[in-house]
Amino acid sequence: MKSCRDTSVLVSRSLDESLSWTERLQVRVHLLMCSACRNFERQARFLHRACAGLRSGRAPRRQGPR
Numbered sequence: 001m002k003s004c005r006d007t008s009v010l011v012s013r014s015l016d017e018s019l020s021w022t023e024r025l026q027v028r029v030h031l032l033m034c035s036a037c038r039n040f041e042r043q044a045r046f047l048h049r050a051c052a053g054l055r056s057g058r059a060p061r062r063q064g065p066r
């Protein structure tokens with residue numbers, strides 16, 4: 001089984017690129033058994049979505065003084 005460190009790296013990578021099926025399987029198996037990494041995955045996905053929202057322009061626009 002992968003270590004928590006390896007798994008967190010794979011989880012982070014999976015947000016930006018697709019993993020090989022063996023990597024996805026390793027992550028899934030680890031997440032089934034490790035609540036710490038499940039929490040990490042949930043938070044990483046949340047942050048990733050939040051950052052994607054900022055990049056797509058949903059962030060408030062900075063307005064100059066008038």
Ligand SMILES: [Zn+2]
Pocket residue numbers: 003004005007030034035036037
């Ligand atoms: Zn873990």
